Amino acid sequence: MSKTHPSHDAPQGKRLGLLAQFAGPEELVAAAEKATDAGYQRVEAFSPFPVLGIDEALKNPRTILPYVVLMLGLSGMCIALLMQCYMNGMEFPGAPWGLSGYDFLISGKPSFSIPAFIPVTFEVIILLSAFGAFFGMILLNGLPKLSNPLFRSERFAAATDDGFFLFVEASDPKFAEAETEAFLSSLGGSGIEGIDEPVTGHAVPGFLYLVGAAVATLALLPPMYLWATSGTTSTVPRISFFKDMENQPKVKPQTTFALFKDGRGMRVAVPGTVARGGLKDDAKLYFGYEPEDGFVGGPRRIEAMLASYSVQPVADGPDADGADSATPPAADQPKEENWVTEFPVKVTKELMERGQQRFNIHCAVCHGLDGGGMGLVTKRALELEQGTWTQPTSVHAESVVEQPVGKLFNTISNGVRKMPGYKEHIAVEDRWAIVLYLRAIQRSQLATADDLPKDKLIELSNLN
Template sequence: MATIPAEATEPAGTREGILRGMLVEFDTPGQLIAAANRVREAGYKRFDAHSPFPIHGIDEAVGIRMTILPWIVMAGGMFGLLNGLFLQWYTNAVDAESLSLIPTFLQGYNYLVSGKPYFSLPANIPVIFELTILLSAIAAVIGMLVLNNLPLFYNPVFNVARFRKVTDDKFFLVVDARDSKFDARATDELLSGLGGTAVEPILEYPSPSALPRPFLTLGVIVTLVALIPPALIWKAWVSKSSKPRIHIIQDMDNQAKFKDQRASVLFADGRSMRPPVPGTVARGDLQHDDHFFRGIVGEAWSTTFPLHKLPVDDALLDRGQQRFGVYCAPCHGLTGDGQGLVNQRAIELGGAWVPPANLHEAQYRERALGHLFNTISNGIRSMPQYGDAIPPADRWAIVAYVRALQRSQFATIDDVPAAERAQMPSAARPAEATEE
């Protein structure tokens, strides 16, 4: 690098600088174009024309080739497009079972909404489109800056005071000292002959490279302070505590109300639940009819239906069949033979299991109606009580249906009304029907 005396430069005072290039100033864009043509024709490559606004025709004069920026943008756009496509397919349409090795928080799955297709391009186009545009735009801006080698906050050309006018109304041609043809004297002569208003060397002055002390101090303090919150979080993460977690967002989790079976300071007995007022019965809670509510007549299980409360007819049997299917069939099976799905599964799993009763065994066929009713109400062995879940009328309906099931398994042709015997399928001849 050639060094030249500091007296030749405007801002330098007595310091000496390293020559980084030379610039020439013009007043109009036309002069700049003409000068750029001259410099290019003189064989220079590392030079540039600086102007406050883009000048039409400067590209040819400086010898600028078409930028590759559009290709970068296209790559960005394609990335956005494929990303949009994959994101929607993966999160809404992928088969979850194929992803068992991927951690839960990254798993996509078949996201069913109103029976619509998991992946339908028309519905997915808006997001694909927006992501394509977004990534293209980001690629355009970042690509432009990177190709231009920006941001570049330190540039020796800023040392020339008159260069500040480049963003106002002056036009500059700058020749870089790294150009193979650059020579302090010859380049000076060439630039001086271009008709510019001033020719000036671009000098770089050695400056202390260390960070200024206040910046350093401030940086250290800010860094240390910024480390405190993550350190506290890390401490909470690795240590154990008996205190409840901090509950910032309540989401109605804690409400000012009394829950069942909890203590209360409001009532004298210390309970949140209230007992009924002594000597009273709530509406609908009076169950004085032993026959209907408990299946007992006198001191024994009733052998009749509580006909004073409900008639035994087709409607009751239909209801019974429906309720039986809901509450009983899972264990006892749809025919009542004790081979329900729960039983099958329990046997498959092995282990201790009390199988549900086969309702067609003699002891159950002969059991009194009230006794069956009581078993449904209060449960037996591993069978839970259904008195809370099934209202009494429905329990009687189930009893009626169980009786019907029992009869169905031991029916003879005599049980079929004579008028309908002709409709019996040929396979079900009287003798075989009896055996079934």
């Protein structure tokens, strides 16, 4: 048995185990199998590449890593749910030390709501599971380790090249120096070698610990100083490392700003501001009526509105409302004869189909698919007999049939009496499409014999 430790002749510590080299992978697997069969439990194999069957031969117990990951994942779930419950879900009035959570009401939704908590919960589960897998693997493998005692065997360097080794640990209950050595050589092991715990005798000098502690403490001082001074009420300007980041030349909306006469940082839009795409310069198309003098869409309309608002110069006092070019001022409601009677969009089959589809989505709930006024909502409301429901007007009523298209358009846009307006939901083109479809279903109820094609008429008269 060779006991050469050529790297140094320092005194050796406790015996850690016996290392034996084998000729090839098959020999290694066979030896490992025999060793574990013989009752050795703490046997480790080393090879330059993964050897098929070695895991089974070594009879290594399964790793507990999956359970570690599972436990951390479950903890992640609990932490995330509790955290969100505390932050969004529940208030505990009278909780000590201000430890009450916060009952966060958003759009009347339940504040403790599992569906809303799922994304965060999922993320935390993944985070902790990944930590568990990563750090668990490292710790279970006994890492990090600066050096492995096996590296001091010169032969062992071949383990990354062409050497196949079996190492029986001295902590194995069956380990007995002489017998184990004999057993390993009976398995065909060569160069059997005892591996000892290294005893270097070179301890870190004590004063270095002191120096290290002092440096670490001193290193904490600058950040602590910055932290302490960043929130002080001192009149001396605070210290900042990144001056242009902490003090950016910008206007904060809720603070004063000396540039303007009224001292406000937040400005209302300049009167007459038109949002991009908000220039409604075709009154017929956007409002459904022929403009009168003094009231037009587009720039002239805005001028007229500004005049009627008598806007004050900004610096002298509160500003007038921002002009909303979408809603005509109430005084500007058109006269009856100004309603548009012709469609301002091109009437096509596609428009009609679009109109039908939009009507069935937006209007049929109340007015019914035939426009007669018995939509599902209406039926249900009548069933409930609450007495507060206004029955939708039938679109076949004479008062509606007689209306010019512009007026119908206006009803859809701004509503009428009890019916709400739908201009926020339905685009301009689609509103015209619905008007077109309204015209079609009105026609369907008022059709006369003249509306039928000739051949159909003949067919009908033959029936009688």
